[in-house]
Amino acid sequence: MIALVDCNNFYVSCERAFNPKLEGKPVGILSNNDGCIIARSEEIKKLGVAMGTPYFKIPDLIKQHNIQILSSNYALYADMSRRVMQVLSRFTPTMEIYSIDESFLDLSGFAQDLTAYGSTIAKTIKQGTGIPVSIGIAPTKTLAKLANKLAKKGIAGHRQVLDWNTLTDTNAVLQHFPVKDVWGISSGWGSRLAKLGIANTYDLKQTDPKWIRQHFGVVLERIVRELNGTPCIPMEMIAPARKQTLTSRSFGERLTQLLDLRAAVSVFASRSAEKLRTQNLCALSICVFIHTSPFDSSKPAYSNAVTIRFDQPSQDTGWLIHCALSGLARIFKPGYHYQRAGVLLPDLVPSGTQQLSLFSDEPEMDAKHGQLMSMIDNINRIHGRHTIRYASENLSAKWRMRQNMKSPAYTTSWAALPAVNVI
DNA sequence: TCTGGGGTCCTAGGACCC
DNA sequence: TCTGGGGTCCTAGGACCC
Numbered sequence: 001m002i003a004l005v006d007c008n009n010f011y012v013s014c015e016r017a018f019n020p021k022l023e024g025k026p027v028g029i030l031s032n033n034d035g036c037i038i039a040r041s042e043e044i045k046k047l048g049v050a051m052g053t054p055y056f057k058i059p060d061l062i063k064q065h066n067i068q069i070l071s072s073n074y075a076l077y078a079d080m081s082r083r084v085m086q087v088l089s090r091f092t093p094t095m096e097i098y099s100i101d102e103s104f105l106d107l108s109g110f111a112q113d114l115t116a117y118g119s120t121i122a123k124t125i126k127q128g129t130g131i132p133v134s135i136g137i138a139p140t141k142t143l144a145k146l147a148n149k150l151a152k153k154g155i156a157g158h159r160q161v162l163d164w165n166t167l168t169d170t171n172a173v174l175q176h177f178p179v180k181d182v183w184g185i186s187s188g189w190g191s192r193l194a195k196l197g198i199a200n201t202y203d204l205k206q207t208d209p210k211w212i213r214q215h216f217g218v219v220l221e222r223i224v225r226e227l228n229g230t231p232c233i234p235m236e237m238i239a240p241a242r243k244q245t246l247t248s249r250s251f252g253e254r255l256t257q258l259l260d261l262r263a264a265v266s267v268f269a270s271r272s273a274e275k276l277r278t279q280n281l282c283a284l285s286i287c288v289f290i291h292t293s294p295f296d297s298s299k300p301a302y303s304n305a306v307t308i309r310f311d312q313p314s315q316d317t318g319w320l321i322h323c324a325l326s327g328l329a330r331i332f333k334p335g336y337h338y339q340r341a342g343v344l345l346p347d348l349v350p351s352g353t354q355q356l357s358l359f360s361d362e363p364e365m366d367a368k369h370g371q372l373m374s375m376i377d378n379i380n381r382i383h384g385r386h387t388i389r390y391a392s393e394n395l396s397a398k399w400r401m402r403q404n405m406k407s408p409a410y411t412t413s414w415a416a417l418p419a420v421n422v423i
Numbered sequence: 424t425c426t427g428g429g430g431t432c433c434t435a436g437g438a439c440c441c
Numbered sequence: 442t443c444t445g446g447g448g449t450c451c452t453a454g455g456a457c458c459c
Contacts, residue, residue: 031427038427056425072427099459186457217433219457246429253424295426342428402425431458440449 001114001137001165002235003105004144005088005121008132008152010101011039014080015070017130018410018418026067030055033250033401034071071406079411080129087128091121096235104141106235118161138164141233142226145183146201174202174227184223189216201227241350242279247271248342251399254293255338261290262325263395268343269324270393273317276345277377282313284347286320288327293339304331313349316369317376320345321390341399 007013011029016022026044028037037044037053047065049058055069062069081100089095094106105121107114118135125133136147143164150173151162158166167173179201180190196215198204205227213221222232247268255261265288276283291303306327314320324343376388386393408416 033425033427035426052426054426102459184457188456217456219433242430244430248428250427293426340427401427429459431456433456434454436452438449438451441447 001107001110001139001163002141002144002231003092003107003114003118003121003135003137004098004141004148005103005105005125005133005135006148006152007084007101008134009039009041010081010131011072011077012041013131014077015073015407017080018076019407022068026065028055028067028069030069030071030405032072032403033252034404035250037069038072069405071403073407073409075409075412076407080131083129084125084131084133087125088121090124091117094235094237096237097239104144104235107137114163115158115161115166118163122160133160135161136164137162139229140226140231141235142183142223143229146177146181149181150177171202171205174205175200177201179204182223182227184219189220192216242281242348244344244346244348245272245275245281246342246344247275248289248340248344249399249401250340251338252402253398255399256334256336257396258329258332258334260396260398261328261332261338261341262392263397264341264399265324265328265343266321266390266392266395268341269320270317270390272343272345273315273320273373274377276315276348276351277373280351281348282315282351283310283320283345284313284349285309285345286323286327287344287346288324288331288341289344290328290331290338290341292336296337296339299337300335302333302336304333306331307346313351315351316373317390318369321392325392 012022012027015027015029022041024043025041026047027041028044028049029039030036031038034055037049037055038051040049040051044067047061047067049061049067061067077100084101085095085097085103088103088105092105092107096104098104107117110117114137118137122133122135125131134148134152136144136149136151138144138147147162147164151158151160155162155173156167164170177200178190179185179193179198180187182201182204185193193204198207204224207224209221209224212224225232249264249268251264255264269286272283285307287305287307289303289305292299292301294301308323308327310319310323320343380387408418410416410418
């Protein structure tokens, strides 16, 4: 049996844990650059605010219902996630951290009442972190995800925790479950299936897996088999190494000057190199892209990207910035209002196993660069993220994103520790 | 004025090998 | 008249996830 533990409205719950005044009120958390609403409390969902609604489109609704809006605070969410996962890991030896707010727990061989065990887990998480969770328990991951959704809504007297095996008529439940809400199926496949007469999840469960494979591929076939109780998606206890990494941002204001873009792309390349070093990876190539706003039809549109291959794998900030900037120079065209840029490292390999270039500089130079990078990383870890950086990162700050309503870094900065008033 | 930022897997087709 | 049988690697595009 597999349990899926999912935090309720995770970002909102993190904010509420340190700001109880948000309790009971409609709350929305914004994406980077204060663009869209990407996390919602139950109260704001009831007001009809959809996932991904652009913030600037609903000023009246916000005023009318006193909706609380916050910029996203990823330092806080990442730290709260770490705490939740730490508590969760006490309850099983085999756990897969699936996302910032979800984990699969393998409960095979647990003899006791799994609903009661789930309730204990939920209570402990809430007490230890302040975060409310819902738990679905079932024989496969797909059914555990499904049971989790039902537990969130609450069906047939089950709320917060639902053990699939305790339901008396699962087929009746599946008949009322929309296909597009099944894990791994979205509206694209959902509407294709509907056209073929597969209207609900019970219909999908009854469909011949071989027929599904012919018409949709092996991914959907696995889902059908999982709905029938046959595990096809294994637990991944050890996170596999990243295959690519992307650093990109929308700008706080549109940029027209190459200088401003150079600063942004330098920061993205530098951040990418840091990610490589913390994960012990090297990049074989770098891709730089820039584009104008896809929504603004009043100005000329332009987008372009360029990929540069390396002679040998690298995780060196100076080299990545150098290549990123030379790529940028090749695709930059004056006269456009740029909205976003990014640095993509699409081919990653483990560091330490690199094939060296036949025409490489002295190997001693590579070693020196490596020492320089660990020195910089150490200083920045002790004294704060951007204590030492490359000069080109400082060319301009015009591109920096908007974050006008961000809460303090309650748990990761001494300066932002919450104060408690004892009366 | 204003619209996020990351990822993965699968498949088909082209180019090549013996 | 008639033209094999087995592979690999790479890329682009499409589908999905949080």
